[in-house]
Amino acid sequence: MIIRRGRKEDIKHFVEIYQDAYEDLEEYAYTTRREIKNYYRWLMNRDPEGIFFAELSEPVGVIACDSNWFSPFEMKKVGEIHELAVKREFWGKGIGSKLLEKGIEYLREKKKDFAELWVGERNERAKKFYEKHGFREKGRFGKWIRMFRKI
Ligand SMILES: CC(C)(COP(=O)(O)OP(=O)(O)OC[C@H]1O[C@@H](n2cnc3c(N)ncnc32)[C@H](O)[C@@H]1OP(=O)(O)O)[C@@H](O)C(=O)NCCC(=O)NCCS
Incomplete structure (x- = not known):
């Protein structure tokens, strides 16, 4: 498995992974292709360097971090993790963990001391x-x- 930075052209992969990962979690997720695409564009705008895909023969997981986020809850240097999703058939194989480690490493490079997510x-x-x-x-x-958490 490789982990590589996300690009604008990955929008198709993002939609595919996201729809699959959130299949029975729809109350917490966007459901239409249009919303999910807009969400990817929004993530890319927030922090174009903060998106990473896990790839086997195709992309199977994604994390989206934000080093430009301002947390209204903290006076600390906080990086936000907006999204983490892995295709269901690949759950439980450590891919989510690898992506999370990559995201945390990225936020550390951006001099953040804490990570936040919802x-x-x-x-x-x-x-x-x-x-x-x-x-x-x-x-x-x-x-x-x-x-x-502290990072
Ligand atoms: C949450 C999510 C990203 C986790 O991804 P994942 O790839 O399954 O994560 P991991 O495999 O690293 O870890 C999950 C579990 O597999 C276990 N695991 C890790 N490596 C493993 C391996 N090699 N073999 C078997 N099990 C393993 C872990 O111990 C962990 O166990 P747990 O159930 O006790 O926590 C994934 O379930 C997902 O996409 N969910 C839907 C979207 C979502 O809810 N995202 C978060 C929104 S904030």
Whole structure:
């Protein structure tokens, strides 16, 4: 497996991975191709260097980080992780972990001291995954849980 930086042309891969990963988590996800494409464009605009794809013979996972984010919750140097998704058939093989490590390394390079993300309150798998990677719950907003860790 390789991890490589995302490009504008990866929009098709992003839609494919995202739709697959969120198949039964739709309450926390965009559902139409149009929304998902706009989301990718938004992520690219936020931080064009912060997107990474995990690739086997094709891209199977993605992380989108944001080193330009301003967290209204902290007076610290916080990098945001907007998105992490792996195609279902590749879950449990360590691909999500590799992508998360890459994202954290990137935010460290950008001199961030903390990482923040938001996860759906009933997304048990992702919550457990992030806890295993050192994230802790640090607040809630509606159906979203805010998670935070030092990096
Ligand atoms: C959350 C998500 C990104 C995790 O990706 P993943 O590739 O399955 O992650 P990993 O394989 O690194 O780790 C997941 C589990 O597999 C286990 N695992 C890791 N490597 C493994 C291996 N080589 N063999 C078997 N199991 C392994 C891990 O121990 C972990 O176990 P856990 O269930 O106790 O946490 C993925 O489930 C996903 O895309 N979910 C839908 C989208 C989503 O919810 N994203 C987060 C939104 S904030």
